[in-house]
Amino acid sequence: MNDDVRPIRVRYELQNVLETAMRGIFKAGFSFILTTLLLILSFSSTILAQPLEDEKKENSINYSNNPVVAVTEGQPILLDDLKNAQIHELMMRLYQMQKSLLKQKVIKSLVETHPELKSDDNPQITQKDVEEFYHDEPGIKDLGSLEQLQGQIRNYLEKMQGQGYMRNLEARYQMALDNGWVVDYFTPPNDFRLKASIGSAVLWFKEQSDQVRRVFVMEYSDFLCPFCKKVQGTLNDLRKKYADTVQFGYRHFPLHEEARGLSEAVECARDQGRFWQFQSLVFLDARRIQQNKMELIRNARRAGVRDIPTFERCLDSGKYQKRVQSDLEEGLSLGIQGTPTFIIGTYNHSTSTINGEMFSGAVDPSKFINLIEKYLNHSEE
Numbered sequence: 001m002n003d004d005v006r007p008i009r010v011r012y013e014l015q016n017v018l019e020t021a022m023r024g025i026f027k028a029g030f031s032f033i034l035t036t037l038l039l040i041l042s043f044s045s046t047i048l049a050q051p052l053e054d055e056k057k058e059n060s061i062n063y064s065n066n067p068v069v070a071v072t073e074g075q076p077i078l079l080d081d082l083k084n085a086q087i088h089e090l091m092m093r094l095y096q097m098q099k100s101l102l103k104q105k106v107i108k109s110l111v112e113t114h115p116e117l118k119s120d121d122n123p124q125i126t127q128k129d130v131e132e133f134y135h136d137e138p139g140i141k142d143l144g145s146l147e148q149l150q151g152q153i154r155n156y157l158e159k160m161q162g163q164g165y166m167r168n169l170e171a172r173y174q175m176a177l178d179n180g181w182v183v184d185y186f187t188p189p190n191d192f193r194l195k196a197s198i199g200s201a202v203l204w205f206k207e208q209s210d211q212v213r214r215v216f217v218m219e220y221s222d223f224l225c226p227f228c229k230k231v232q233g234t235l236n237d238l239r240k241k242y243a244d245t246v247q248f249g250y251r252h253f254p255l256h257e258e259a260r261g262l263s264e265a266v267e268c269a270r271d272q273g274r275f276w277q278f279q280s281l282v283f284l285d286a287r288r289i290q291q292n293k294m295e296l297i298r299n300a301r302r303a304g305v306r307d308i309p310t311f312e313r314c315l316d317s318g319k320y321q322k323r324v325q326s327d328l329e330e331g332l333s334l335g336i337q338g339t340p341t342f343i344i345g346t347y348n349h350s351t352s353t354i355n356g357e358m359f360s361g362a363v364d365p366s367k368f369i370n371l372i373e374k375y376l377n378h379s380e381e
Contacts, residue, residue, distance in 0.1 A: 065187050080190055085335035085358045088192035095188050100166070103173040106182050114181060117172050125157045133157060191357060196334055196343045198352045200323055201249035202275050204239055207349075213247040215375045216347035216354045217368070220253040220331045222339040223262040223286045231340050231362040232283055238368055246372055247347055250279070252327040253339050258290050263324045265296050268314035269305050278303035334358065344371045346378065 070077040083091075111117045130153045134146050143149060176182045201218060219235065221228040239248055252263040262282050269278035281299045282289055289295045296315065297308060305311050314320070331341070338360050345356010356375060359367070 066190055080192075083192050085192065085194055086337065088189060089359065091189040099186060102186055103169050106176060107169065107172050110176055110181055114176070117176065119168055119172060125154055125161065129157055130154050193345065193355055194334060194343070194358060196354045197330065198249060198354065199251065199330060200327065201251045202270055204248035204276070205243070211244070212349065213245055214347055215242075215246045215372055216249065216345065217246060217372070218249045218251065218343040218354055220251050220327070220336055220339060220341045222253055222255045222259045223282050224256040224259045224290070225339045227362040228340040229283045229286070232280070234362070234365050234368065237365065238372070242372060245376060251331065252324045253331045253336060253341065254324065254328060255339060259286075260324055262286060262290050264318065264320045265300070265315060267320035267323060268311050269300055269303055271314060272305050272307060272311070274304045278305065342368075344368070344375065346375055
């Protein structure tokens with residue numbers, strides 16, 4: 001209601017009540033007058049209090065990370081209705097950037113009243129720091145001269161310094177939260193869960209009817225991707241840690257045209273039960289192995305492929321071109337844009353699907369562990 005109209009309406013209604021009361025004075029005795037006056041007081045306090053209640057509601061915090069963005073014929077459309085895997089990943093990156101800025105802003109606003117939140121500013125990396133690292137760090141000199149390596153050394157030192165700053169910022173922000181100096185309403189985007197088919201993926205563990213793994217980690221990789229190579233050690237550790245509860249699978253996503261031949265060769269080794277052995281060798285030295293057919297054959301032997309003539313016929317015929325292309329197309333349909341990309345979620349054995357979340361990059365092992373534990377706990381509910 002318009003703020004200028006409300007007082008006029010209140011005065012008009014009070015006037016009507018007062019006139020009723022005056023008529024009652026002559027028609028009834030003292031008890032009616034008293035009752036009428038009490039009604040007046042009650043009625044007026046209710047009406048006059050309404051603006052105060054409205055003001056309180058306006059000033060209250062009303063935040064949602066899934067707001068209504070449109071209404072069509074009475075049906076709301078929520079922000080989460082506009083998501084797909086790519087948008088969710090971008091939203092998560094934006095959230096992380098904004099969360100970092102929030103922490104910096106909070107600490108800056110509190111540091112004067114709470115000196116314990118102060119921290120020494122990060123000093124600039126100097127040429128002296130670069131030279132000391134070059135001379136003191138074992139093995140660095142074997143990689144080249146100071147002139148050749150100083151740019152890489154500086155970048156490394158700045159990265160390490162930045163990570164230290166973020167850990168320090170997180171500790172100070174947590175102190176502010178613990179002491180009640182700040183209340184944090186900023187929450188991450190809601191989970192976006194996609195349903196992905198296991199399809200032709202090769203599985204790390206053999207499926208056994210008496211051992212049901214409740215969570216699945218699906219990898220989409222390119223053999224010529226350096227980050228795909230880097231993450232293999234983390235995956236091997238996870239397979240040991242979750243040997244009884246988590247299944248791991250691999251599908252091809254060859255962004256590099258040259259990687260397609262490697263993917264097909266690994267599938268040919270799969271025919272003879274040597275997929276993972278050959279896959280490991282390819283990741284170790286993919287550039288050299290993909291140079292010619294003789295390198296492929298030599299490493300197939302190293303991987304334990306026994307029937308080399310059959311392996312060669314498989315390569316020459318392009319037997320698995322369609323399988324590799326199918327993996328790529330299905331990955332694109334899920335929203336995969338780069339490698340490595342992982343889908344972690346609940347494993348539905350009956351439908352051979354994963355219901356979970358997707359992320360990209362050679363991330364810290366804790367990212368994998370947190371998501372695996374989340375879905376292991378979810379599957380027990």
